[in-house]
Amino acid sequence: MARSTTTRSKIIFTVIGWTIGFLIFFPILWTFLTSFKSEGTAIATPPQFLFFDWTLENYHEVQSRSDYFKHFTNSVVISVGSTLIGLALAIPAAWAMAFSPTKRTKDILMWMLSTKMMPAVGVLVPLYLIFRDWGLLDTRLGLVAVLTMINLPIIVWMLYTYFKEIPGEILEAARMDGASLMKEIVYVLTPMAVPGIASTMLLNIILAWNEAFWTLNLTAANAAPLTAFIASYSSPEGLFWAKLSAASTMAIAPILIMGWFSQKQLVRGLTFGAVK
Amino acid sequence: MATLQTRATARIMMSPAVILLFLWMIVPLVMTLYFSFLRYNLLMPGTEEYIGFLNYQYFLTDPAFFTALANTLILVGGTLLITVIGGILLALVLDQPFFGQGIVRLLVIAPFFVMPTVSALVWKNMLMHPVNGLFAWIARSFGLQPIDWFAQVPLFSIILIVAWQWLPFATLILLTALQSLDGEQKEAAEMDGAGAISRFIYLVLPHLSRAITVVILIQTIFLLSVFAEILVTTNGGPGIQTTNITYLIYMQALLQFDVGGASAGGIVAVVLANIVAFFLIRLIGKNLER
Numbered sequence: 001m002a003r004s005t006t007t008r009s010k011i012i013f014t015v016i017g018w019t020i021g022f023l024i025f026f027p028i029l030w031t032f033l034t035s036f037k038s039e040g041t042a043i044a045t046p047p048q049f050l051f052f053d054w055t056l057e058n059y060h061e062v063q064s065r066s067d068y069f070k071h072f073t074n075s076v077v078i079s080v081g082s083t084l085i086g087l088a089l090a091i092p093a094a095w096a097m098a099f100s101p102t103k104r105t106k107d108i109l110m111w112m113l114s115t116k117m118m119p120a121v122g123v124l125v126p127l128y129l130i131f132r133d134w135g136l137l138d139t140r141l142g143l144v145a146v147l148t149m150i151n152l153p154i155i156v157w158m159l160y161t162y163f164k165e166i167p168g169e170i171l172e173a174a175r176m177d178g179a180s181l182m183k184e185i186v187y188v189l190t191p192m193a194v195p196g197i198a199s200t201m202l203l204n205i206i207l208a209w210n211e212a213f214w215t216l217n218l219t220a221a222n223a224a225p226l227t228a229f230i231a232s233y234s235s236p237e238g239l240f241w242a243k244l245s246a247a248s249t250m251a252i253a254p255i256l257i258m259g260w261f262s263q264k265q266l267v268r269g270l271t272f273g274a275v276k
Numbered sequence: 277m278a279t280l281q282t283r284a285t286a287r288i289m290m291s292p293a294v295i296l297l298f299l300w301m302i303v304p305l306v307m308t309l310y311f312s313f314l315r316y317n318l319l320m321p322g323t324e325e326y327i328g329f330l331n332y333q334y335f336l337t338d339p340a341f342f343t344a345l346a347n348t349l350i351l352v353g354g355t356l357l358i359t360v361i362g363g364i365l366l367a368l369v370l371d372q373p374f375f376g377q378g379i380v381r382l383l384v385i386a387p388f389f390v391m392p393t394v395s396a397l398v399w400k401n402m403l404m405h406p407v408n409g410l411f412a413w414i415a416r417s418f419g420l421q422p423i424d425w426f427a428q429v430p431l432f433s434i435i436l437i438v439a440w441q442w443l444p445f446a447t448l449i450l451l452t453a454l455q456s457l458d459g460e461q462k463e464a465a466e467m468d469g470a471g472a473i474s475r476f477i478y479l480v481l482p483h484l485s486r487a488i489t490v491v492i493l494i495q496t497i498f499l500l501s502v503f504a505e506i507l508v509t510t511n512g513g514p515g516i517q518t519t520n521i522t523y524l525i526y527m528q529a530l531l532q533f534d535v536g537g538a539s540a541g542g543i544v545a546v547v548l549a550n551i552v553a554f555f556l557i558r559l560i561g562k563n564l565e566r
Contacts, residue, residue, distance in 0.1 A: 009372070010372075010373055010374050010375070011374075011375075013369060013372040013373070013374035014374040014375045014376065016369055016374075017369055017370065017372075017374050017376075017377065017380045018376065018380055020366065020369060020380070020384070021379070021380035021381075021383035021384050022383065024383060024384050024386070024387060024440070024443065024444075025383040025384070025386050025387075027387070027395070027398055027399060027402075027403060027440070028386055028387070028390065030398070030402060030403070030410065031394075031398050031402070034402060042402075043408040044408075045408060045413055046413055046417075047410055047413055089292050089293040089296065090293055092289035092290070092292070092293075093289060093290045093292070093293035093294065095289060096285070096286035096287075096289040096290045097286075097290065099286075100282045100283060100285075100286040102283065102286075106561070108290070108294065110557055110560070110561050112293075112294075112297060113557060113560065114553060114557055115297055115300070115301045116497075117497050117549055117550070117552070117553035117556070117557075118301065118305070118546060118549065119500060119501045119522065119542075119545045119546060119548075119549045120501055120503075120522075121501060121503075121521070121522045121525045121526060121541075121542055121545050122304075122305065122308060122542040122543065122545050122546040122549075123304035123305060123307075123308055123542065124525065124526065124529055124530075124538070124542065125307075125308060125311060125529050125535050125538050125539050125542060126303075126304040126307035126308055126311065126539075127304050128529065128530065129307075129535070130304075149296065149297065149300040152293060152296070152297055153297070156293060181285065206389060209391065210389070210390075210391040210392065212391060212392040212393055212503070212504035213501065213503050213504065216393075216503070216504060216507060217526070217530065226391065227391050227392070227393050227504070228393075230391065230393040230394050230397065230508075231393045231397075231504070231507065231508050233397055233508075234393075234397060234507075234508035234509070241401055241402055244397060244398075244401065245398075245402070248394040248397070248398060251391060251394055252389065252390050252391060252394055255389050255391075256386060256389045256390070258389075259385070259386075259388065259389035260382050260385075260386075260389075263381075263382070263385055263448070266385075266388075266448060267448055267449055267452045270445065270449075270494065271449060271490050271494065
């Protein structure tokens with residue numbers, strides 16, 4: 001394209017880009033704004049955009065009426081817990097696959113990926129019955145176990161693609177110098193692997209936080225994380241838009257911020273390294 | 277020195293993940309398969325018996341199955357159409373240099389991080405509500421009759437919500453692919469006098485084809501099991517107009533307690549998903565070789 005029109009095209013694309021960005025982000029912005037309105041203002045026609053009486057009442061109400069922080073804690077425990085257990089299982093596995101690959105490594109990786117493609121509803125019935133018989137229904141332990149297994153393939157895959165990028169020569173050099181396996185892992189591998197592990201962790205906390213099939217089907221009042229708690233607003237009682245907005249804002253804000261920080265790793269993690 | 281000892285260590289390091297994942301996959305699946313051949317209803321304990329393929333026969337000849345299958349295909353296809361075309365356009369815009377590009381990028385990917393129950397309820401109530409919703413207000417300001425979204429076009433409403441959630445994913449992946457396009461190639465095409473449209477058709481689109489395939493396959497896997505969005509907005513209704521396969525099986529299992537029927541449905545869903553998975557696995561596997 002002609003270089004002389006660069007500034008003009010830049011301005012045009014600034015307008016187009018920001019318009020699109022604003023429109024796509026709008027539902028989130030609208031939720032955020034509505035969370036500071038009174039219930040009356042929230043349903044007012046014409047809608048009030050910025051000039052209304054801002055209030056924190058909804059945030060207060062959501063907590064005092066429905067014990068919001070219990071569900072928030074459930075979300076934290078379930079997403080962080082399942083991610084940490086997943087990492088503990090996946091780090092050794094991915095390490096072995098990346099540094100001592102055998103003929104079957106690729107098959108194992110593909111097989112792991114294929115478990116991810118099994119539709120959840122295909123195992124809903126037996127899992128529900130197992131949970132019922134073992135007293136795991138509506139417990140955080142049960143959900144941590146399920147979410148660990150659901151995300152394990154993604155964790156292994158992401159770590160594998162990161163570990164693959166660590167040059168093998170460095171490990172060989174360390175071995176030549178007589179480093180034991182333990183030392184090799186602690187002093188050589190770990191420092192190089194930390195960034196990959198961190199972004200894997202971040203992405204998996206996000207995925208587990210937003211998981212909404214098992215969390216809805218296997219919990220009731222006690223272990224319900226935010227996904228299930230927000231779902232309770234679908235009842236007619238939930239026509240309190242301002243409170244729905246306050247609860248929603250608190251449910252998505254932490255994960256949205258984490259997501260923004262992990263956006264660069266997102267593509268790799270979600271396409272299993274097929275697009276980088 | 278490495279070989280034998282390292283190989284044994286490697287096996288030990290892999291085994292917990294592999295064994296657990298194997299159990300996680302095989303045990304419930306075998307149970308589902310087993311239940312699918314039984315008459316088994318939780319409301320009538322003690323009446324379980326082997327009935328062969330009867331559950332499958334009921335499930336596959338139930339008119340609700342065909343409606344649900346059609347709904348599933350429309351939901352997946354409609355969402356794919358919006359997200360892939362929208363994603364390509366968005367990626368092309370975001371690839372241009374402009375002021376505040378980084379911030380716009382953050383705004384565009386934001387919906388992906390919103391939990392399904394929140395996005396469904398926010399759209400259903402605050403945007404699509406026929407009286408107080410924002411869309412109704414916009415329609416009235418233009419002198420139009422507001423649409424009662426979930427009564428008049430329930431499935432399309434759900435497609436809109438799901439597409440809003442997945443548009444960021446498609447955009448981000450296509451943008452990543454776009455940015456890996458060789459700048460020199462583009463310049464060479466420009467020098468040869470190729471216009472913007474022919475550059476797009478002959479250079480950009482072929483370059484994106486891999487990424488587009490990945491987007492379609494991965495989204496299909498997830499979209500086949502859309503559940504929360506349906507549960508909190510329509511409960512599959514009105515009638516069964518928004519019931520997809522996943523929701524149909526959920527109703528059979530947890531609302532009608534028909535373990536046998538739901539299991540047969542579950543196996544059907546697994547088979548459907550596997551058809552897609554087969555192609556995806558091959559594609560990713562091919563990439564692993566390089």
